[in-house]
Amino acid sequence: MSETILKAMNVSKIYGKHKALDKVSIEIKRGMIYGLIGENGAGKSTFMRTVMGLISIDEGDIELFGESSTKGLQHARRKMGQSIETPALYPDLTARENLRVQAANGGVSEREIDNLLRLMSLEDTGKKKVKNFSLGMRQRLAIASTLITNPEFLILDEPTNGLDPSGIVEMREIIQRLVKDRGITVLLSSHLLDELSQIANHYGILHKGKLISELSREQLASETRQYIELETSEIHKAVVVLDKMGIKEYEVVNGTEINIYERLEDVASINRSLVLANVNVSRIGTTRQKLEDYFLQLTGGTIHA
Numbered sequence: 346m347s348e349t350i351l352k353a354m355n356v357s358k359i360y361g362k363h364k365a366l367d368k369v370s371i372e373i374k375r376g377m378i379y380g381l382i383g384e385n386g387a388g389k390s391t392f393m394r395t396v397m398g399l400i401s402i403d404e405g406d407i408e409l410f411g412e413s414s415t416k417g418l419q420h421a422r423r424k425m426g427q428s429i430e431t432p433a434l435y436p437d438l439t440a441r442e443n444l445r446v447q448a449a450n451g452g453v454s455e456r457e458i459d460n461l462l463r464l465m466s467l468e469d470t471g472k473k474k475v476k477n478f479s480l481g482m483r484q485r486l487a488i489a490s491t492l493i494t495n496p497e498f499l500i501l502d503e504p505t506n507g508l509d510p511s512g513i514v515e516m517r518e519i520i521q522r523l524v525k526d527r528g529i530t531v532l533l534s535s536h537l538l539d540e541l542s543q544i545a546n547h548y549g550i551l552h553k554g555k556l557i558s559e560l561s562r563e564q565l566a567s568e569t570r571q572y573i574e575l576e577t578s579e580i581h582k583a584v585v586v587l588d589k590m591g592i593k594e595y596e597v598v599n600g601t602e603i604n605i606y607e608r609l610e611d612v613a614s615i616n617r618s619l620v621l622a623n624v625n626v627s628r629i630g631t632t633r634q635k636l637e638d639y640f641l642q643l644t645g646g647t648i649h650a
């Protein structure tokens with residue numbers, strides 16, 4: 346069993362009469378990229394702030410790297426980095442100069458700064474000043490500055506928010522690289538499940554302060570899997586045709602239904618083959634349960650993006 350990095354147990358946070366977090370329990374193990382998904386106001390930032398110790402909790406317990414005492418947590422938080430409240434970037438300095446300023450207290454070498462610039466795909470920014478950076482570049486530099494202290498656990502609040510599609514892809518690759526190259530465990534948030542599903546390998550769904558579901562990547566994939574639904578009164582004949590077509594990933598659901606999990610784009614030719622073999626097809630079509638539909642189904646609401 347891999348090491349537990351964060352264990353939040355029944356954490357509640359109340360603002361006045363509003364319960365921003367309601368008994369939230371989350372466990373994050375080393376190497377996970379844990380995606381916290383929820384619409385605006387669901388409590389994502391509040392949860393991240395409690396983990397970082399930026400705000401106090403009203404109920405529950407937080408354990409980090411096995412530490413839960415006040416002193417132990419203080420110590421554990423030194424192994425963490427976060428993008429919730431990052432040091433300001435200096436607009437008139439270059440990426441390298443900014444990192445030098447952040448590194449001044451930490452005794453970080455130029456070589457490590459080189460590594461960080463490379464890791465964040467900022468190595469070619471040369472003399473360009475931060476004020477002329479794109480939002481994506483600025484966000485990557487902000488993450489680089491949190492990496493100066495060499496954290497083992499990184500918390501990123503909506504890291505892809507506001508980025509254009511290519512910036513999103515770049516950020517995704519960088520986060521995956523951080524996990525692969527440096528073994529950093531990551532907790533990140535988004536209000537788009539579709540977006541998170543491409544980065545994270547574990548998901549927690551927050552809704553109105555409550556954690557309503559937790560899933561692994563595999564569970565999410567099977568919950569939202571796309572397939573062809575075939576309805577026929579002649580299941581046995583249909584199976585023979587599918588086998589002949591070399592289709593292996595299918596499931597006979599009951600006496601009249603087969604789910605086909607491959608060749609989703611081939612509905613027409615599957616239908617043709619069945620009909621040519623005199624199979625009586627009453628219905629055939631693709632079910633596409635998109636991730637956002639799944640999210641809405643769970644939360645029973647609308648997303649305010």
Ligand SMILES: Nc1ncnc2c1ncn2[C@@H]1O[C@H](COP(=O)(O)OP(=O)(O)OP(=O)(O)O)[C@@H](O)[C@H]1O
Nearest residue numbers: 360363365383384385386387388389390391392536
């Ligand atoms: N300092 C505060 N005082 C009062 N209420 C607050 C405070 N901070 C957050 N809240 C409320 O707590 C709830 C959760 O906010 P939070 O920022 O954690 O949501 P979120 O899921 O991160 O959403 P967003 O993506 O909009 O930041 C919201 O209803 C918000 O208005």
